[in-house]
Amino acid sequence: MRLDKFLKVSRLIKRRTLAKQVADQGRITVNGNKAKASSVIKENDELQIRFGQKIVTVRIDKLKEIAKKEEAATMYSILKEEKLEKIEPEFIDDEA
Template sequence: MRLDKFLKLSRLIKRRTVAKDVSEQGRVWVNGREAKPSSTVKVGDELKIQFGQKLVTVRVELLSESTRKDDAAKMFTLLGEEPIKRESDSIL
């Protein structure tokens, strides 16, 4: 399944166009590699997504071509959330 479609169906990102834009900006990694919107996502892959000043890590658990809102959370497991340190913070 395409990365942008997975992000939208799993409701990690609300809209597919936003998921595409985030991927094109280099803010999504699949298994440690920067990913494009068309990158293929498989069950077991680890995704890291930068949301503003937060880095979210999830593992893909289920791929489904369509999903209901209640079932979207079953598509991934949240592995962690960590704040991103700005360079100006480390100088002080």
Template sequence: MRLDKFLKVSRIIKRRTVANDACDGGRVSVNGRTVKASYDVKPGDEIKILFGEKPLNIRVLNVKENVKKDEARELYEIV
């Protein structure tokens, strides 16, 4: 699954276009490397997102195309 879509499906970022802009702006890195929105997310990847000055570090636990709001939190864990 593409990184921008994962960020939207997991509800870390509300809109896919905002997730795409964050990736293009260099504010998202996976496993220590800055990546584009087209990066293929896999379970076990560690994603770091910079929200202003506050970083958010997460580990991908599962990748699903569609999840309910209550189940979105099960796709990742905060590191």
């Protein structure tokens, strides 16, 4: 199954076009490798998705072409969620 389709069906990302944009920006890895929207995924693959200041790591448990809202959450397991720390810009000392 294509990565963008899985993200939409599993409801990790609401729309397939948005899933494609996120993947094309390099914000998704599959088993540690940067993934494109067209990347083929399979069960037990590990996805890392960067949502703004948060990185979510999930394992794919099931692949389904169509899933009801209640079934969508059973398609993956969240392994971890980590917040990224904001990097403060360095200020230039003007006292020279």
